[in-house]
Amino acid sequence: MAAVQESKKRSRKQYTNYAAKKQRGCGARELEVGMQGILLTCNMNQSKCTAEAYSLLNEYADKLYGPEKFTEEERNSDEEEKVDDDDDDAEAALKKEVKQIRSSTAKKQRRFLAMESGANNVVFVRTLNIDPGKLVHHILQDLHTTKKKKSRVILRMLPVSGTCKAFIEEMEKYLGPFLESWFKAPNQGTFQIVFKARNSSHAKRDEVIKLLAGKLALIKWNPKNKVDLTNPEFTIIVEIIKSVCCVSVVRDYVLFRKFNLQEVVKNHKEPEDLPSRVENCEEEKEESAKETESKSRRSEECSVETPKQESTLTDNPIKLE
Numbered sequence: 349m350a351a352v353q354e355s356k357k358r359s360r361k362q363y364t365n366y367a368a369k370k371q372r373g374c375g376a377r378e379l380e381v382g383m384q385g386i387l388l389t390c391n392m393n394q395s396k397c398t399a400e401a402y403s404l405l406n407e408y409a410d411k412l413y414g415p416e417k418f419t420e421e422e423r424n425s426d427e428e429e430k431v432d433d434d435d436d437d438a439e440a441a442l443k444k445e446v447k448q449i450r451s452s453t454a455k456k457q458r459r460f461l462a463m464e465s466g467a468n469n470v471v472f473v474r475t476l477n478i479d480p481g482k483l484v485h486h487i488l489q490d491l492h493t494t495k496k497k498k499s500r501v502i503l504r505m506l507p508v509s510g511t512c513k514a515f516i517e518e519m520e521k522y523l524g525p526f527l528e529s530w531f532k533a534p535n536q537g538t539f540q541i542v543f544k545a546r547n548s549s550h551a552k553r554d555e556v557i558k559l560l561a562g563k564l565a566l567i568k569w570n571p572k573n574k575v576d577l578t579n580p581e582f583t584i585i586v587e588i589i590k591s592v593c594c595v596s597v598v599r600d601y602v603l604f605r606k607f608n609l610q611e612v613v614k615n616h617k618e619p620e621d622l623p624s625r626v627e628n629c630e631e632e633k634e635e636s637a638k639e640t641e642s643k644s645r646r647s648e649e650c651s652v653e654t655p656k657q658e659s660t661l662t663d664n665p666i667k668l669e
Contacts, residue, residue, distance in 0.1 A: 377463040385474040466590040467546040480507035488604040514593040538576035545588040
């Protein structure tokens with residue numbers, strides 16, 4: 349009986365320790381309105397995706413912004429979390445809790461912090477004092493040039509330049525000023541809209557696209573800013589997760605294979621080669637059409653000639669009689 353009671357106490361203690369760690373971990377941090385960061389999609393392995401994201405983002409952020417500087421509290425925060433204190437003393441537990449609070453506040457000041465996005469297979473990394481659009485474009489540009497694969501789990505990497513509530517009224521207020529910095533004169537360029545909603549029914553696709561089109565029409569923009577669904581210069585990305593709307597405007601969306609880290613390192617033909625390919629296909633179609641026309645004409649001639657021969661054969665017996 350004593351052994352059974354001890355095992356129950358251990359299991360309860362392990363459960364409470366695990367719950368406390370989970371509360372201090374990613375579960376306590378969620379995507380909220382007003383944040384900037386990066387959305388990362390993966391396949392059924394969010395922990396590995398988070399680890400790869402930290403490694404990849406820090407590698408390129410060090411090149412653009414220099415290495416991150418840590419304080420003593422930030423350096424010791426990870427070590428303090430790994431130590432398991434089994435002491436039941438109330439004073440020791442209180443001191444430990446104070447240290448954990450200090451370490452958590454120190455972590456919040458780091459330039460990258462993984463958070464719960466609110467959707468499966470999606471990780472949100474909040475950025476601090478860093479332009480997420482510039483960083484993501486720099487990463488994809490390097491991967492596209494070198495063709496060197498640096499991730500196994502991460503699929504897409506989408507920057508989040510702004511966030512607002514995922515309601516049509518709130519989006520209407522936020523998107524107007526947000527888009528002016530990109531499309532107001534003298535800025536110009538072709539664009540397309542990419543929309544995705546996850547675990548949300550607040551805004552529908554058609555409503556959001558009409559809203560964006562209306563906002564772009566009200567902005568005093570150049571007539572050269574037109575819709576191009578083949579190879580646009582700008583792509584407006586709208587990702588809605590639960591009640592948060594994530595927005596960004598990116599370049600080279602088609603060239604970088606929809607910001608897919610697995611596809612951008614593969615050898616694909618450039619979008620500039622697409623028109624020549626289309627022209628070649630059209631020429632082949634025209635040649636095949638001409639061949640089919642010539643064949644049909646020959647068949648028609650043959651069909652016309654055969655009845656004449658049959659008519660002569662039928663007429664000859666009548667003439668002989």
